[in-house]
Amino acid sequence: MDSLIQYSYIVAAALFIFGLKQLGSPATARRGNGLSAIAMLLAVVAGLLDQGIVEYQWILLGVVVGTVIGAAAARLVQMTAMPEMVALFNGFGGLASLLVGWAALAPGSATFTLVTIILSILIGGVTFTGSMIAYGKLSERIGSGAVLFSGQQVVNSLIVLGILAGSVMFCLQPANHFWLYLVVALSLVFGVMAVIPIGGADMPVVISLLNSYSGLAACAAGFAVNNNILIVAGALVGASGIILTQIMCKAMNRSLANVLFSGFGSGKVEQTAVEGEIKPISAEDAYYILEAASNVAIIPGYGMAVAQAQHVVKELAEMLERNGCEVNFGIHPVAGRMPGHMNVLLAEADVPYEQLLEMDDINPRMENVDVAIVIGANDVVNPAARENEGSPIYGMPVINVDKARTVFVLKRSMASGFAGIENPLFYKDNTRMLFGDAKESIGNLVREFSV
């Protein structure tokens, strides 16, 4: 029986790997996810054959409760609420790993097992509370800004020291539960402390990193309970999360350390006076320009998600295409609150993925674009990142909308972006500001086209 279980795990691992590989291409991604789900099912069934299991009713209860909640949440969630949903699921995974590590603690465990137990508790705990804070920030249940206070570094250092000391003492004196409780409590606190100083626009990095942690926590739990499949699947997730984190950091031209510790966007920013004036435009005038355009690029940002404007944006794109105009979307890697956020929203609105261009593909075409429409994006189209060495975002790769012949910026008001940085784009000669709610503004344009 035991070797049957082990061989099933091998098959499951192969299916996970194959599934992840297929997730890498749009044409096969859905099948890949299905394969990975089959792998999970196989691993769970094999796990149920374990001879250590003498009663099934409680397991069944847990599985039923989890399935009902998980399925309901997955079905009911709005596409715009996807970032916080992912954070929430991630947190549950982390907490589960913490509990597994803790429950695996048995009298007389070897030191190596104790180390892996404490690791799964630590990583699981940080993942849990970190994800909960990320969930709170993304769903705006708590303020999404960076929370900084004086002495924060000192407090965090003390927590880390406490965790280290507690972990060492736990491994030396596993029978003394005080150390265990100390590490559990401190790792939960540390998860909170690690995410509160990170502001909303840096969330894509945080979510990918927490995703990676939840994999590593499962991996550590795998060592604690001596289970191959946990180690393999956990490590795959850990590695993929780290890669995504790297991509996100690169897209912001910042190091991971800078994202995690600097509290970007909360510090004072020296303002350089921007010359030029703001030129508002009415929907009617904007329509005349669009009507004459033969090449339009749409650059969405978090504002499009907030205004739920993706469907009306798609409508506008269709109108333009019917008018003989070429329409492309330019997607910045960190636009929105999670990696690929804009792509999902536009997919929901039925925009084919070939029309969504990555930053490096749209930038070379920008000079041929008649009108670039910026919808609720700010920092990712800020030319200061290219031109102004004093700017906090100098060096960050941006979508060069200012190189288009005309730029429309849809914006609610003149408030600066998340990072609190002036955007010289708004003052350029070829920029026109279309003030108002993004959904309404685009709705007005669509109406102009219909009459």
Add this chain to the structure above:
Amino acid sequence: MISATVFLTFILMLTIFLGFELINKVPATLHTPLMSGANAISGITLVGALSLAGTGRHDLANWMSVAAVALATINVVGGYLVTDRMLAMFRKKGS
């Protein structure tokens, strides 16, 4: 005799490299589904929780494991379904 620990660590090392190779070339369009699909896989900790939740000893460890089964199942079921829902929306031009 090489201990099981060494083997497991060996597996871990190889898997991490494999993970890097697998994910490296994923287009930005798929970043969200990839993340939420990977997130569902991290619910694998469910398998670890199963054996600890059926020991028949009704002690704290047992109840914690039952809770872990429920939480990990939310992660697994919710993660796969939501990923599938997203991927169903991705379509090619003209299809």
